[in-house]
Amino acid sequence: xxxxxxxxxxxxxxDDVEMDLYICxxxxxxxxxxxxxxxxxxxxxxxxxxxxxxxxxxxxPDVILLDINMPRMNGFEFLDAFQNFPESxxxxxxxxxxxxxxxxxxxxxxxxxxxxxSFIEKPISLEKLEKIKRLCNSEI
Amino acid sequence: xxxxxxxxxxxxxxxxxxxxQKPLQCVLDDVMxxxxxxxxxxxxxxxxxxxxxxLRIDAISAPGLPNVSLAKIRAILTExxxxxWEPSSFKSDGISIDKAQKHPYWMLCKATFESExxxxxxxxxxxxxxxxxxxxxxxxxxxxxxxxxEELCFFKMLADILTNTVNHFHFVKQIEAHEYRYxxxxxxxxxxxxxxxxxxxxxxxxNQSALDKYGYSRTEFLEKNLLDIRPEDERNKLQRFLKKExxxxxxxxxxxxxxxxxxNGELIYAQVSYQPVLIENKLIGYVWINDITDQIEIQNxxxxxxxxxxxxxxxxxxxxxxxxxxGEIYDVNPAGRQLLEIEDSFPIKNKLFVDFIExxxxxxxxxxxxxxxxxxxxxxxxxxxxxxxxxxWIEIKVTPLHLHDDSFYLLAVVRDLTNKKxxxxxxxxxxxxxxxxxxxxxxxxxxxxxxxxxxLASILxxxxxxxxxxxxxxxxxxxxxxxxxxxRLDHLLKDILSFSVNKRHEVQxxxxxxxxxxxxxxxxxxxxxxxVKIRFEININDTTQFYSDLQRIKxxxxxxxxxxxxxxxxxxxxxxxxxxxxxxxxxAVLSVEDNGMGIEKDLQKKIFDMFxxxxxxxxxxxxxxxxxxxxxxxxxxxxxxxxxxNEGSIFTVTLKNYRKxxxx
Numbered sequence: 001x002x003x004x005x006x007x008x009x010x011x012x013x014x015d016d017v018e019m020d021l022y023i024c025x026x027x028x029x030x031x032x033x034x035x036x037x038x039x040x041x042x043x044x045x046x047x048x049x050x051x052x053x054x055x056x057x058x059x060x061p062d063v064i065l066l067d068i069n070m071p072r073m074n075g076f077e078f079l080d081a082f083q084n085f086p087e088s089x090x091x092x093x094x095x096x097x098x099x100x101x102x103x104x105x106x107x108x109x110x111x112x113x114x115x116x117x118s119f120i121e122k123p124i125s126l127e128k129l130e131k132i133k134r135l136c137n138s139e140i
Numbered sequence: 141x142x143x144x145x146x147x148x149x150x151x152x153x154x155x156x157x158x159x160x161q162k163p164l165q166c167v168l169d170d171v172m173x174x175x176x177x178x179x180x181x182x183x184x185x186x187x188x189x190x191x192x193x194x195l196r197i198d199a200i201s202a203p204g205l206p207n208v209s210l211a212k213i214r215a216i217l218t219e220x221x222x223x224x225w226e227p228s229s230f231k232s233d234g235i236s237i238d239k240a241q242k243h244p245y246w247m248l249c250k251a252t253f254e255s256e257x258x259x260x261x262x263x264x265x266x267x268x269x270x271x272x273x274x275x276x277x278x279x280x281x282x283x284x285x286x287x288x289x290e291e292l293c294f295f296k297m298l299a300d301i302l303t304n305t306v307n308h309f310h311f312v313k314q315i316e317a318h319e320y321r322y323x324x325x326x327x328x329x330x331x332x333x334x335x336x337x338x339x340x341x342x343x344x345x346x347n348q349s350a351l352d353k354y355g356y357s358r359t360e361f362l363e364k365n366l367l368d369i370r371p372e373d374e375r376n377k378l379q380r381f382l383k384k385e386x387x388x389x390x391x392x393x394x395x396x397x398x399x400x401x402x403x404n405g406e407l408i409y410a411q412v413s414y415q416p417v418l419i420e421n422k423l424i425g426y427v428w429i430n431d432i433t434d435q436i437e438i439q440n441x442x443x444x445x446x447x448x449x450x451x452x453x454x455x456x457x458x459x460x461x462x463x464x465x466x467g468e469i470y471d472v473n474p475a476g477r478q479l480l481e482i483e484d485s486f487p488i489k490n491k492l493f494v495d496f497i498e499x500x501x502x503x504x505x506x507x508x509x510x511x512x513x514x515x516x517x518x519x520x521x522x523x524x525x526x527x528x529x530x531x532x533w534i535e536i537k538v539t540p541l542h543l544h545d546d547s548f549y550l551l552a553v554v555r556d557l558t559n560k561k562x563x564x565x566x567x568x569x570x571x572x573x574x575x576x577x578x579x580x581x582x583x584x585x586x587x588x589x590x591x592x593x594x595x596l597a598s599i600l601x602x603x604x605x606x607x608x609x610x611x612x613x614x615x616x617x618x619x620x621x622x623x624x625x626x627x628r629l630d631h632l633l634k635d636i637l638s639f640s641v642n643k644r645h646e647v648q649x650x651x652x653x654x655x656x657x658x659x660x661x662x663x664x665x666x667x668x669x670x671x672v673k674i675r676f677e678i679n680i681n682d683t684t685q686f687y688s689d690l691q692r693i694k695x696x697x698x699x700x701x702x703x704x705x706x707x708x709x710x711x712x713x714x715x716x717x718x719x720x721x722x723x724x725x726x727x728a729v730l731s732v733e734d735n736g737m738g739i740e741k742d743l744q745k746k747i748f749d750m751f752x753x754x755x756x757x758x759x760x761x762x763x764x765x766x767x768x769x770x771x772x773x774x775x776x777x778x779x780x781x782x783x784x785x786n787e788g789s790i791f792t793v794t795l796k797n798y799r800k801x802x803x804x
Contacts, residue, residue: 017594023601069590100597101590102634103641104691122594123601126608 008034010060014046014078015039015067015098020122024065024098027124032133043073047081054085060092063136065124068099068106075099079113094136096120143294146178150298154305164189164309168201171302176204181285184258186249187302189266189275198275202249253280262287264299266306274306331428334361338388338416338423341366353431355403371407374399388416388423397432409436459534459554462541467494467509470549479534479554481526493552498523498531508538509550521557533557582640589637596630627667635763638695642771649687649798654721654728655680657690661697671705677718686723687798692771697730699764700791704734709786712736727777728795735788744781768793 009032013024021039028035038061040046046064053059068075075097082090097110100122110119117135120128150171157167172185184204191198253259258280266274277299281287287295326333332350336343346361354361354369367375381387381395395412402408411430416423453460459476461469468490472480480496482488497505501522508520519537526532535557541549603626607619655678662676701717708715718733739747746752748769751762768791772779776796783789 017598019598020601023598023605026605027601069594100593102593102637103586103590105641105645122597123604125601125604 008036009062011035011037012046012049012061012064013037013039013098014041014043014064014070014075016041016070017067020067024124027126027129031126031129042070043075043078043081047073047078050082050085050089054089057088057092060089062092062094063132064093064095065098065120065132066095068097068101068110076109076113079115082115090115096132096135098122098124143290146175147294147297147301150174151301154301158305158308164306165199165201167305168199168302169203171298172201173203175279175298179291181281181287181291182258183279183281183285184253186278186280187275188278189306190273249278249280257282259283260286262292262295264295266299266303268307268310274303274310277302332431333426333428336366336425336427338382338425341382344424350429353402353408353429354400360403369400371399371401387414387425391415395427397436400429408433457556459556461493461552461554463493463509463538463550463552465509465548465550467492467506467550469493476554479524479526479532479556481528481530496524496526498525505536508536524554533561582644585636585640586644589633589640593630593633596626596633600626600630632763635699635767638691639763639767639770642692642695642767642774645691647689647692647775647798650690652682652686652688652690652693652728654682654686654723654730657693658697658701658719658721661694661701665698665702665705668702668705670708670710673715674705674708675714675716677716679718679720682721682723682728684723684725684797685799686728686795688728688795689775689798692775693795695771696768696793696795697732699768700730700732700793703764703791704732704736704789707789708734708736709788724797725799726797728797729792730795731790731792733788733790738785738787738789739781739783740785744783747781748779 011028011032013021013028015021015024018041021041025037025039028037038049040049043066046066050060066075066078073081079095082093082095093115094117095115096118097113097116098120099106099110101107102121107119110116118131120132153170153174154167157170168187168189172187175185176183184202186202186204187200189199250259250261253261260281260283262279262281264277264279266277268274277295279287279295326345327347329347330349332347332353334343334346334350342365343362346358351358351361356364367378370378378398387393387395392413392415395414398410398412400408400410409432411432413428413430415426417426418424453473456473457475459479460473461476462471464470469488469492472488474484477484477488480488494502494505504520504522508518519535521533521535524532524534533556535555537553537555539551539553541551543549600623603619603622607616610616610619658678658680662671665671697719701719704717708717712735714735716735718731720731720733722729748765750766752766753762769779772793772795775798777794779791779793781789781791
């Protein structure tokens with residue numbers, strides 16, 4: 001699938017920290033054309049959204065930036081739940097784990113998860129966003 | 141002279157000669173001569189004596205036939221006749237008179253006497269008390285001079301007198317032989333023996349073995365009496381013994397064990413056999429000695445050891461029990477009674493030990509004493525309830541005890557474990573608490589560093605936004621200042637987390653690519669502003685594959701290289717950091733060298749301590765080198781430092797190669 005100029009890109013940011021949601025939104029809006037950012041404050045909210053919209057391909061996000069450490073449902077629990085979604089959903093969502101953790105085991109676990117494209121260390125920056133874009137394009 | 145008077149005369153002559161200790165031959169010859177001359181008719185008397193149980197001639201007395209001698213008789217015998225008279229032909233039945241009369245001697249006599257017209261003979265046999273033929277008395281007389289009744293009676297009586305005489309000589313001979321044998325027995329015996337006068341107690345004889353034993357010369361010994369060879373304390377006992385009548389009976393008796401003194405003052409234990417013998421109206425005590433000093437000493441040693449054992453048993457804090465196979469108590473030491481809280485006076489024998497054990501543990505004990513199942517020493521721990529109900533933890537160790545009389549016991553050593561158990565329990569509780577505290581602390585460290593990092597990342601995010609959007613030079617400088625502080629804080633958090641990870645996580649060996657690892661480490665450290673001035677030299681020889689925990693190796697390299705950068709000498713024209721690495725089959729040696737500030741000798745030991753900082757001016761948190769040391773230790777390594785102030789430092793880390801055998 002090739003992105004056309006008219007298509008917008010739906011990006012979900014899942015993070016319990018309001019300021020991090022703000023930073024992501026701020027950086028993405030200014031640097032990714034035609035992007036639409038939707039914010040979720042924990043994994044459960046994001047999963048509920050996917051449940052509700054799994055039959056509507058246009059509502060399924062193209063990119064999910066997923067924090068690990070969150071209340072109610074953390075990033076890994078989200079990934080486990082996400083694995084049970086139909087392939088149509090799974091194929092469309094490119095998940096990047098965006099976390100401030102420097103626990104090597106957690107990073108490795110995130111990187112090795114079959115549903116994760118890459119691990120990105122917080123904070124997000126222009127360079128990191130370019131990397132995400134690049135990975136999305138090569139994947140898509 | 142009447143024949144009766146002749147007999148009287150003969151008897152007294154014989155007695156005279158016996159008293160004069162004349163030999164038998166002489167006595168017989170004189171009797172025969174006297175008979176020949178004194179008898180009114182012409183006769184010739186003759187006596188022949190045989191050796192015991194054979195017909196060998198022992199003696200011949202025929203003085204009326206002066207030419208007859210044993211040698212002469214033997215000389216005229218033919219070989220056949222000699223054989224006939226060999227002792228073997230008369231073995232069992234003794235000698236009959238008929239046979240004796242066929243002796244060649246008689247044949248010769250007869251021939252001789254017939255020529256002198258003494259062709260008749262009267263033969264009378266002589267027997268010992270055991271009715272053995274001793275010999276014959278033969279009276280030759282002429283046909284015209286036949287013997288009357290009275291004469292026959294005379295010769296019979298004469299034969300009786302001679303028989304008694306011969307018997308007497310035989311008896312004397314026997315006594316002599318006995319005496320000789322006794323002398324040999326006494327003198328030559330290896331058993332120490334002496335004889336003493338029972339009335340005076342004076343020694344009257346002693347053998348060589350006794351002299352050797354007591355160490356006296358014969359003269360010295362015979363000057364002493366029975367009391368002299370005793371120690372003071374035994375003399376009364378001896379005198380009491382000698383007063384008893386029983387010791388005067390003529391039989392060998394075992395007189396028991398006595399202490400005797402040797403000449404050199406040494407004591408011996410003598411087992412005494414004693415026999416009183418009446419000799420010439422004197423009661424002589426014969427004594428045989430058996431020196432049993434060695435045995436007694438062994439016994440004494442044994443009983444000393446026994447006493448020691450008893451002392452030990454009384455003194456030790458462990459309870460020692462002897463059980464019968466049934467588990468009944470046979471014996472117990474004081475500590476054992478104390479455990480059961482049973483008073484010394486209270487009988488304990490035959491009580492079942494199992495009754496003192498808590499019901500839930502009884503099975504254990506019964507299994508223990510069933511040694512058919514457990515042939516070897518075994519130990520159990522059970523709860524004991526004493527007589528008064530006090531409960532204690534005890535340890536019982538049971539050993540089978542076979543005594544030499546085939547009796548069988550179980551020896552049980554019982555130790556009170558109550559205090560130990562209490563302490564152990566306390567210790568394990570404390571340990572558990574400590575572990576928990578440690579875990580909590582660790583968990584706290586981990587989550588705190590995590591929680592601190594999250595807002596730090598947010599601040600950095602905003603800072604990046606500011607930096608990318610402002611053109612204001614002051615704002616850029618301020619943002620830069622914030623970033624430096626945040627980086628420092630971030631580094632500290634990373635160290636704390638690494639420390640926690642180092643403790644918590646298992647070592648996961650992977651093959652380490654040192655070149656890219658070190659290059660990556662250096663590029664990550666380039667954010668330190670002075671890093672650009674530094675010349676990096678990397679010498680890597682890792683042809684031998686090296687396996688270790690990647691994350692921990694990273695911690696080590698990052699900290700060592702980071703330190704080398706931070707502590708460079710600003711006045712140095714050519715500051716460098718030289719990283720050298722070589723791998724071996726069993727290890728890798730990594731050294732990081734710089735020509736920086738160096739470390740004072742006396743501080744070098746302290747730099748690996750937690751929170752130690754060389755000076756307050758240096759940029760560090762005091763964790764880095766501690767973390768390196770701990771991490772290296774954690775993966776089987778060690779670290780050393782060599783440094784000169786103002787010249788530089790070399791840190792050398794030796795790391796264990798986790799490469800499995802057979803993997804190249």
